Amino acid sequence: MRFFRRLSIFPTTHKAMNQEPPKEVPVVYTIRGCDACMKLLQKWDAEGVAYDERRVELSQSVLDEARKYGSLVPIVVWPDGRVQQGFGDTLGCFI
Amino acid sequence: MLEATSVVTTTRFEQGLRYADFLAQAKVNRDKFDQFYKDPALTEDDLAFFKRAAGLPNGPARILALAEDWCGDVYRELPTVVRIAEATGAELRVFRRDENPDIMDEYLSNNGKSRAIPVFVFYTRDHRYITHFLERSAGAHRELAAAIEEISTKLGLPPGTTYATVPDAVRPAFVQGLIAKITPRFPAWRQEAIREIRALLSTALHIPNYA
Numbered sequence: 001m002r003f004f005r006r007l008s009i010f011p012t013t014h015k016a017m018n019q020e021p022p023k024e025v026p027v028v029y030t031i032r033g034c035d036a037c038m039k040l041l042q043k044w045d046a047e048g049v050a051y052d053e054r055r056v057e058l059s060q061s062v063l064d065e066a067r068k069y070g071s072l073v074p075i076v077v078w079p080d081g082r083v084q085q086g087f088g089d090t091l092g093c094f095i
Numbered sequence: 096m097l098e099a100t101s102v103v104t105t106t107r108f109e110q111g112l113r114y115a116d117f118l119a120q121a122k123v124n125r126d127k128f129d130q131f132y133k134d135p136a137l138t139e140d141d142l143a144f145f146k147r148a149a150g151l152p153n154g155p156a157r158i159l160a161l162a163e164d165w166c167g168d169v170y171r172e173l174p175t176v177v178r179i180a181e182a183t184g185a186e187l188r189v190f191r192r193d194e195n196p197d198i199m200d201e202y203l204s205n206n207g208k209s210r211a212i213p214v215f216v217f218y219t220r221d222h223r224y225i226t227h228f229l230e231r232s233a234g235a236h237r238e239l240a241a242a243i244e245e246i247s248t249k250l251g252l253p254p255g256t257t258y259a260t261v262p263d264a265v266r267p268a269f270v271q272g273l274i275a276k277i278t279p280r281f282p283a284w285r286q287e288a289i290r291e292i293r294a295l296l297s298t299a300l301h302i303p304n305y306a
Binding site for chain 1: 122123124125163164165166167168192193209210258259266267270271273274278
């Protein structure tokens with residue numbers, strides 16, 4: 001299951017929410033029960049960063065997809081291919 | 096966490112999920128739970144100890160597990176406790192952490208800041224609290240701290256660097272190094288967890304830590 005958020009100072013329409021995410025936004029694999037994941041999303045939301053959120057706890061196929069990039073969520077795959085794991089002052093969650 | 100002060104009354108305990116139901120509801124990692132159930136890391140000596148402890152009048156007869164199916168520490172540790180419950184006849188009930196925040200609040204770690212799982216709570220047959228295990232063994236935490244120190248040194252970071260103080264510029268390399276260092280230790284950490292649970296029960300029940 002994929003959740004795309006385009007967050008900015010401008011209101012987001014439902015049409016925009018239903019669009020396929022543009023390729024220039026980072027993909028972030030998250031677990032909503034993971035404190036480090038939530039801190040990252042809160043930071044990005046506050047900064048108006050657009051991102052494509054993929055929740056690994058909801059689907060084995062998304063979890064398997066995330067594991068191709070790492071083992072510690074949040075996992076961020078940037079448009080240029082860089083991968084980052086974990087966020088903030090806690091380690092994150094092993095998947 | 097005595098019955099009188101805990102939200103986990105005997106009635107609440109009985110509302111927890113049986114392991115089979117927890118597994119049936121799991122959205123992810125069923126293969127991992129099955130894998131670790133088939134390889135529970137328990138020795139004959141471990142099983143003999145747990146059976147002896149369970150045979151005491153005040154021994155563990157009920158085990159509460161706080162868990163989520165997406166958590167790596169949970170799918171590595173919970174199947175072992177399932178095996179312990181099966182071997183000793185203890186009643187195991189699983190509570191999903193995010194649906195039971197009041198129970199989780201009784202077992203916070205990291206000075207009350209972390210909701211780390213798994214948590215295993217052991218009770219007597221008449222639901223008196225015995226002891227509990229949180230997330231990982233003390234040995235695993237020590238290894239994690241040592242790994243952080245070692246990687247910090249390799250990256251030229253100052254002594255005493257913690258995960259929280261790693262500069263952003265080197266954080267990706269730091270995390271990669273940390274994962275590479277600790278992942279091979281997970282099998283040993285499972286055994287450490289069993290040793291720690293044995294030690295906790297041995298202390299709480301005032302019995303020797305051998306079978």
